[in-house]
Structure formats: structure tokens, C-alpha cells
Amino acid sequence: MRRGARSAKGYTMSRRANLAAALLVLSLLAAACIPGGDGDDPGTDTAAEGEFTDTDPGDCVTVDIAVSSEKIDLMNDLAREFNDAGEEVDGQCIFVRPLRKASGSAATLLAEGWDEELEGPRPVIWSPAGSAWGGVLNQQLIDAGQAPIAPTDFEPFMLTPLVIAMPEPMAEALGYPEEPIGWNDLLELSQNPEGWAAFGHPEWGPFRLGKTNPNFSTSGLAALIAQYYALAGKTRGLTGEDISRADVVENARTIESAVVHYGDTTLTFLNNWYRNDVRGTALTYASAVAIEEVSLINYNRGNPDGVIEPGEEVVPPRIPLVAIYPEEGTLFSDNPFFVLEDAEWVDADEVAAARVFTDFVQRPENQERVLEFGFRPGNIEVPIADPIIAENGVDPAQPTTTLEVPDPGVLVDLIDQWGRTRKAAQVLLVLDVSGSMADFASDDGSRETKLDLATRAATTALEQFIDDDIVGLRTFSTDIAIADDGQPLDYLDVVPLGPVRQNEQALQQALAGLFPVAGTPLYTVTRDSFADIVEVYDPTRINAVVLLTDGVNDDPRNSDLGGLLTFLEEQARGETAAQVRVFPIGYGRDADFNVLEQIAVATNATSYDASDPRSIDQVFTAVISNF
Known part of the structure; x- marks a missing residue:
């Protein structure tokens, strides 16, 4: 029996509890409206x-x-x-210090302000996954009245083309490897109401596409460029007029309608694909995902996340993926070395030292090492070799057509256009309002609570949902309210599902007065929230639950984790529930990250780590990129 509430009407609460529940739920809606994430590079990169x-x-x-x-x-x-080699510049030693930083996140930080205390030192060399990010950064700086800093001449460090990854049986159903396949074929599949039944495989269901968010993901941005080139019938010189043509916009919207969900990283899709392969359901999880060639090689090697932990057993999937190099053309992630000599924080000695290191990584013996990681050498004098081989599902002779990266202004217009054509979402945002949300966010003496940081993130987040998105807000805490029959309730819907813009003004006004209440009925609210979205499932939308919690389940009336996971997994085998996902956020160091990961896995989603509450802006950026 549910102990939650589908509506705030009809419940009696103390005035204090009522205000706390209402305002805290409203804060989650605002906080969860930040867009983004990163594709090939997780949007929450830190130095740790x-x-x-x-x-x-x-x-x-x-x-x-x-x-x-x-x-x-x-x-x-x-x-x-x-x-260790003791390289010098003008008689002074050089010390090179890499910092892991997502491509899109770094572009945003370089354009809007790099907080060294939180993000680490500002770079002398910036090496995003693709050079298109340099154009995006420069255009953002120009639009803000500043001088560009990403150079247009650079050395690519290593290369990997964007491909459309498909399970081999699905690609063969489309004529692979004899027949060329491209974005226009995916358009036809997206338009076909029969789905895979049109190719003799009704058991595979509809065509399901996976893409990452182009605001932060290199593969997402490259896929967006390639898609619009294909729809416009061009390989060079894509213009604003091309991407605004009515037929191009409508066809782009049709392709987006087939998206399962977006995502901050292609690793979300690959890890879920691999788990489904173990379960025997890989062919019903996704039909095609736009990823980089290197990621497909790693997947087929049995390493979907690209990282082999000590003692990890590498087992190739039962159904391998094959790389479709779109017949209309594709782009390379060229991993440039941008020496930021025009940035105000970079001096002449640093520029000279950076160029010494750039020359070092271009040496043939160092370029050969990129092959070990599944990339193609950036130095054309070094030949392509294993693992870029057919046995790994790729073709070293492809791609035959390389697309031109559009002008920076067109890149920005493309991303804006995607915001208008992307698939709409129906999302239930669920906020833990237990007493621990009043804890200080850090020990730096600022005395800001975790709730303070979430509130500040919320004030700038709401506008990032598109007008057509449907969003609902739920708070949860033990005995958060009392029903008319006297039974305690563990959650309360203060903002029912509805168009996000209808609630915007009220949300903005309500964010000033938030305070926490009692305990954490995590299992109950997760089960019921998932079931509620299944009940109102809309196949034309991305359907999901975003669940933020800073603690462990401490509800003595429901401690059945096994029952929750079994319920989610059984539901996920159904056609409707399989398309509803729970994206948990562990907020603060006391969150039960292991349990949250199990919840995400059970629903073919991914969990997010905000153990440092100061990272909540970045984490929400990554989470909301799925919609």
C-alpha cells in the first residue's frame, strides 16, 4: 500500500511542515532544470x-x-x-600537469569564468575531444565582446571518427556490410510505424536511437552536424539558411522523435547496452547510438566504459556492435592541442614550454601509443594498425567522406536549433527534504547548507527546460504529511505534472524560504515514483524520474531493497516501463551511492555523484542533459 500522496489536497499538516514541503519541492524543479552534460567526457569531471x-x-x-x-x-x-626526461626551455625545466576536464564544461568555463579553487588551474594547453569546441568557445567570447583565444592552427593529437553503432544483427537487417547506411536511412526508420517489423523482426520493437547532448558532448555535437549535413544534402559550407529550411527542420524533428533519451555521456548507453547484452535484451534497449569509433572498439573488447579496473574480467559481448560510417559523411574527433597563447593568464615562457610538449607527443613512438587506446594516430606518418581492424567491428579504410566543420556562428545556431527540435520530456523530480539537508555543505567556514547550494542552483535552472516539457515536483521524508484517515505519508506532490512554464513564476518566488524536515523513505518513494510515471507514460516523450537524496533509507516500515530492485527489473521488461528511467543523484558524502547505482541499473539509467555539494550545479547539468 502506498503511503505517498498524489496531490497536496485533503491532507492535514502543521503549518511549518506544509511550508517546508511546498517550498522544498519547488526548489528541486528549479534545480533540475539546468541543461547539459557531456558526451564522451562526463560533465562532472573533477581532478579527483x-x-x-x-x-x-x-x-x-x-x-x-x-x-x-x-x-x-x-x-x-x-x-x-x-x-622525467628533463626537457627545458631557455635553460629552465618544464613541468607538465594534466587535468581531466570535459570538453563542453571546459569550453563553458573558459568563456564564462574559470574558478581555480573549484576547477583547478586554468590551462595553458586545452585539448578537448574535437576542434569544433574551439570554434564554439571563440564564438561565445566574440558574442560577449571579448577576443577569441582558441587558435585556428593546431596539431591534432589523435583521431577517431564519429560512427553510428548498431548491434550487428540490426545492421545486417539493413543490408550491412554490402549496402551503405546513413542518416537518411535512420530518418526512414524513424518515420516507419512498423519499426523493425518492416525488416522481419517485430520482436525488436520500434527503432530506438541514442544520442548525447550537443551542448556538452563531442559526439553529440558531431552527430548533430552530420545529421544536418545529410538532411541538407551537403558535405561542406553548411549555412544558417540550410538548417532553417522547413523540410530540414521537420526531418530533424522526426529523427529526434526516435531518441530513447539523450545523455551526458555515451558511456551511459554503452554500459546499459552491455548490461542488457548479459540479460539477453540488447536488441530491445537501443537500435543505434552515435558514438566515437574508439568507444565501439572498447565495447567489443568487453570494456564498455573504457577503463579496466584491477582484477576486472574483460568479457566480449554476445552481440557485438558494428560501426556504420554514414554514407553522407562524418566528422573526426581530432583531439587538438590548443596552446592558449592569447589568454590573459598565459605568459611567453608557458607558451614556449607548451610547444616543446606539443612536439614531444607528436613523435612517432608516442603517436604509436595512441593505437593501444583504440585511437588513430594524429601524425599521418604513423600507419593505422590493430585495433582499428574488422575483427573489432570497424573499418580502417573508412570514412570515405569527411564533413567540413561549420563556421562558429552556424555551430551555435545548430545547438540552438536542437533545443527547439529535441524530443520533449515528461519528468518527475523527487527531492529528499530530510533533516540532513540542513548540514553545512563544506567545512570552509562559509556556513552554507546543502540546501542553500541547491537553492542557488535552482534560481538559474528553470529556463533550461523547453516550453513543451512536462515536469512534476515531489518531496519525500518520513511522515511528511498526514492523510485524512490519519495515516502518515512519506511523500507529497506539491507541483503536479504539467507544462513547466505554467509554474515558473511561482517557483521563482518560492525559492527563498526552504528548510528541511524528517527522515528518508528512499525505497517507498522510488518505487511509487517509477510506477506513477509508468501510469502516465507518453510514448512521444522521454519519460523519467530524477531522484535526489543525501542519505540512506531509514524507513523502518520499508527496508526491502531486494523487493524494490526486483519490481523495477520486472517492470523494465515491459514495453512501457522499459522506457521509464530513474536517474538518482547522491548528494553529500552520506548518500547511499551503491544503492542508487543499483536503482539506476535496474531501469537502464545512470546514477550521479554529488558527494561534494559544491558540485551540484555540474551534476544537475549532467542529469538534465538526458532530457
Whole structure:
């Protein structure tokens, strides 16, 4: 029996509890409206993961490098070798220090302000996954009346093309490998109401596409560019007029309608694909996902997240993926080395030292090492070799057509256009309002609570949902309200599901007076929230629950984690529930991250770590990028 409430009407509460519940739920809606995430590079990158721990021996010219996540391990190794070799500039030693930083996140920080206390040192070299990010950064700076800082001449460090990854049986149903396949074929699949039944496989269901958010994801941005080139029938010179044509916009909207959900990183799709492969349901999770070639190689090797932990057993999937190089053309992630010599914080010695390191990584022996990680060498003198081979589902002779990166203004227009054509969402935002939300967010003496930080994030978040999105807000805490029959309620819907803009003004006015209440009935609210979205499932939308909690389940009336996970997994086998996902956020160090990960896995979603409450802005950015 549910102990939650579908509506605030008909319940008697103390005046204090009523105000707390209402205002705290409203804060979650605002906080969860930040867009973004990162595709190939998780949007919540910090120095803690993949951290470079070597220290400057003293009085060296330090070259800080902001590096996209897919190459941080290799870059750390090269930096250590370089530092140990004793390279100098004008008789002074050089110390290279890589910092893992998502491509899109770094672009935003470089454009809007880089907080070194939170983000680490500002870079001398910026190496995003793709050079298109340099154009995006420069355009943002120009629009803000500032001078561009990303150079237009640079050395690519390593290469990997964007591909459309498909399970091999699905690709073969479309004629692979004899027949070329491209974005226009995906358009036809998206328009076909029969789905895979049109190709003799009704058991695979409708065509389901996975894409990442182009605001922060390199693969998402590259896929968006390639998609619009294909729909416009061009390979070069994409213009604002091209992407605004009525037929192009309508066809783009049709392709987006097939999206399962978006995502901050392609690893979300690959990890879920791999788990479904183990369950025998890989062909009903997703039909195609736009990823980089290197990620497909890692997947087929049995390493979907690209990281092999000590003692981890690598087991190739039962159904491998194959790389479709779109016949209309594709783009490369070229991993540029942008030496930011025009940035105000970079001096001449740092520029000279950065160029010494740039030359070092271009040496043939170092370029050969990129192959170990599944990339193609940036130095064309180094030949392509294993693992870029057919046995791994890829073709070293492809792609035959490389698309031109559009002008920066068109890139910005493309991202804006995507915001108008992306698939709409129906999202229930669920906020833990237990007493621990009153804890201080850090021990730096600021005396800000976790709730304070969430409130501040909320004030700038609401506008990031599109007008057509449907959003509902729920708070939960033990005995948060009393029903008319005297029974305690563990959650309360203060803002029912509805168009987000209808609630905007009330939300903004309500954010000033938030305070926490009691305990954490995590299992009850998760089960019921999932079931409630299943009840109102809309196949034309992305349907999801975003669940933020800062603690563990402490509800003595429901401690059945096994029952919750079984329920979610059984429901996820159904056609409707399989498309409803729970995205948990662990907020603060006391959150039960292991349980939250299990909840996400059970619903083919992903969990997010905001153990440092100061990162909540970035985490919400990553979460909301799924919609």
C-alpha cells in the first residue's frame, strides 16, 4: 500500500511542515532544470578521478593542460615521461600537469569564468575531444565582446571518427556490410510505424536511437552536424539558411522523435547496452547510438566504459556492435592541442614550454601509443594498425567522406536549433527534504547548507527546460504529511505534472524560504515514483524520474531493497516501463551511492555523484542533459 500522496489536497499538516514541503519541492524543479552534460567526457569531471599526482620539482615552467577524459590516462603517462626526461626551455625545466576536464564544461568555463579553487588551474594547453569546441568557445567570447583565444592552427593529437553503432544483427537487417547506411536511412526508420517489423523482426520493437547532448558532448555535437549535413544534402559550407529550411527542420524533428533519451555521456548507453547484452535484451534497449569509433572498439573488447579496473574480467559481448560510417559523411574527433597563447593568464615562457610538449607527443613512438587506446594516430606518418581492424567491428579504410566543420556562428545556431527540435520530456523530480539537508555543505567556514547550494542552483535552472516539457515536483521524508484517515505519508506532490512554464513564476518566488524536515523513505518513494510515471507514460516523450537524496533509507516500515530492485527489473521488461528511467543523484558524502547505482541499473539509467555539494550545479547539468 502506498503511503505517498498524489496531490497536496485533503491532507492535514502543521503549518511549518506544509511550508517546508511546498517550498522544498519547488526548489528541486528549479534545480533540475539546468541543461547539459557531456558526451564522451562526463560533465562532472573533477581532478579527483584520473588525477595527476606528480609534483613540480621546483622553479619549473608549469604547463597546465585541460584534457578530455578519454585520453587522460595516456596523457598522464606521457606527461610523466616528459617530466622525467628533463626537457627545458631557455635553460629552465618544464613541468607538465594534466587535468581531466570535459570538453563542453571546459569550453563553458573558459568563456564564462574559470574558478581555480573549484576547477583547478586554468590551462595553458586545452585539448578537448574535437576542434569544433574551439570554434564554439571563440564564438561565445566574440558574442560577449571579448577576443577569441582558441587558435585556428593546431596539431591534432589523435583521431577517431564519429560512427553510428548498431548491434550487428540490426545492421545486417539493413543490408550491412554490402549496402551503405546513413542518416537518411535512420530518418526512414524513424518515420516507419512498423519499426523493425518492416525488416522481419517485430520482436525488436520500434527503432530506438541514442544520442548525447550537443551542448556538452563531442559526439553529440558531431552527430548533430552530420545529421544536418545529410538532411541538407551537403558535405561542406553548411549555412544558417540550410538548417532553417522547413523540410530540414521537420526531418530533424522526426529523427529526434526516435531518441530513447539523450545523455551526458555515451558511456551511459554503452554500459546499459552491455548490461542488457548479459540479460539477453540488447536488441530491445537501443537500435543505434552515435558514438566515437574508439568507444565501439572498447565495447567489443568487453570494456564498455573504457577503463579496466584491477582484477576486472574483460568479457566480449554476445552481440557485438558494428560501426556504420554514414554514407553522407562524418566528422573526426581530432583531439587538438590548443596552446592558449592569447589568454590573459598565459605568459611567453608557458607558451614556449607548451610547444616543446606539443612536439614531444607528436613523435612517432608516442603517436604509436595512441593505437593501444583504440585511437588513430594524429601524425599521418604513423600507419593505422590493430585495433582499428574488422575483427573489432570497424573499418580502417573508412570514412570515405569527411564533413567540413561549420563556421562558429552556424555551430551555435545548430545547438540552438536542437533545443527547439529535441524530443520533449515528461519528468518527475523527487527531492529528499530530510533533516540532513540542513548540514553545512563544506567545512570552509562559509556556513552554507546543502540546501542553500541547491537553492542557488535552482534560481538559474528553470529556463533550461523547453516550453513543451512536462515536469512534476515531489518531496519525500518520513511522515511528511498526514492523510485524512490519519495515516502518515512519506511523500507529497506539491507541483503536479504539467507544462513547466505554467509554474515558473511561482517557483521563482518560492525559492527563498526552504528548510528541511524528517527522515528518508528512499525505497517507498522510488518505487511509487517509477510506477506513477509508468501510469502516465507518453510514448512521444522521454519519460523519467530524477531522484535526489543525501542519505540512506531509514524507513523502518520499508527496508526491502531486494523487493524494490526486483519490481523495477520486472517492470523494465515491459514495453512501457522499459522506457521509464530513474536517474538518482547522491548528494553529500552520506548518500547511499551503491544503492542508487543499483536503482539506476535496474531501469537502464545512470546514477550521479554529488558527494561534494559544491558540485551540484555540474551534476544537475549532467542529469538534465538526458532530457
